[in-house]
Amino acid sequence: GENVEQHPSTLSVQEGDSAVIKCTYSDSASNYFPWYKQELGKGPQLIIDIRSNVGEKKDQRIAVTLNKTAKHFSLHITETQPEDSAVYFCAASIIAGYSTLTFGKGTMLLVSP
Amino acid sequence: EAGVVQSPRYKIIEKKQPVAFWCNPISGHNTLYWYRQNLGQGPELLIRYENEEAVDDSQLPKDRFSAERLKGVDSTLKIQPAELGDSAVYLCASSLDTALVYRAEKNTEAFFGQGTRLTVV
Numbered sequence: 463g464e465n466v467e468q469h470p471s472t473l474s475v476q477e478g479d480s481a482v483i484k485c486t487y488s489d490s491a492s493n494y495f496p497w498y499k500q501e502l503g504k505g506p507q508l509i510i511d512i513r514s515n516v517g518e519k520k521d522q523r524i525a526v527t528l529n530k531t532a533k534h535f536s537l538h539i540t541e542t543q544p545e546d547s548a549v550y551f552c553a554a555s556i557i558a559g560y561s562t563l564t565f566g567k568g569t570m571l572l573v574s575p
Numbered sequence: 576e577a578g579v580v581q582s583p584r585y586k587i588i589e590k591k592q593p594v595a596f597w598c599n600p601i602s603g604h605n606t607l608y609w610y611r612q613n614l615g616q617g618p619e620l621l622i623r624y625e626n627e628e629a630v631d632d633s634q635l636p637k638d639r640f641s642a643e644r645l646k647g648v649d650s651t652l653k654i655q656p657a658e659l660g661d662s663a664v665y666l667c668a669s670s671l672d673t674a675l676v677y678r679a680e681k682n683t684e685a686f687f688g689q690g691t692r693l694t695v696v
C-alpha cells in the first residue's frame with residue numbers, strides 16, 4: 463500500500479517568513495495529492511490539492527509543487543500569519559476505483575508575531 | 576449548507592464498555608469514510624462506504640469494531656468492548672461518488688467532520 467512520509471514534524475517561523483513542508487510517497491500510481499489544515503479541536507480542512515498532470519498550483523499565499531519522478535511534493539506558504547498556525551497534513555491517493563487517502567503524520571506550524 | 580455532522584463531540588467511558596459514534600455526511604455525498612486519528616498522527620482509514628456498501632474495511636478491527644450505513648446516508652461506528660488503546664479522535668468524512676469524480680474530473684475533496692474524541696479509562 464501507499465506510504466507517505468512528511469517532514470518536518472514541527473516548524474516555527476516568524477510572521478512574514480515563508481514555510482515549506484515536504485512529503486514523499488511510495489506508490490507511483492498515486493495521482494492526487496491534497497493538503498489539509500487542522501486547527502485544534504476541528505477536523506482537517508482541505509486548503510489546496512494537486513493532480514499528477516500538473517507540476518505546480520498556487521492559491522494566493524499557498525502553493526504546492528509536485529515532482530512525480532522523485533515522488534515528492536511540497537507545500538509553500540508565503541508571508542505567514544499567526545492564523546496560519548495549525549497542523550498541516552499531506553496525503554496521497556489514486557483517483558479511480560476505491561483508493562483512499564493515505565495521510566502523512568503531520569507538521570505543526572507555529573507562526574510567532 | 577451544513578457540513579459533515581458528528582456526535583457526540585466527546586465521550587469518556589470505562590474499558591470493556593460499548594460506545595457508538597454517529598455521522599451524517601454532506602447531502603449528495605455517496606462516499607463516507609471513518610478515520611481514526613491518534614494523538615500526534617495523521618488520520619488512518621477504518622472503513623469506507625460507497626452508498627450502503629462497505630468497499631474497504633481492511634483496517635477495521637472486526638473483533639470489536641463494527642459499522643453500518645443502512646440507507647446509504649448516515650452511519651454509525653461501534654466499539655464493543657472498548658480498550659484503553661482505542662482512545663483517539665474518530666473522524667467521519669464524505670465525498671462525491673468516486674466513479675463520477677474520475678470520469679468528470681470533478682472535485683475530489685473529502686470533507687471532514689469535527690470528530691469525536693474518545694477517552695477510555
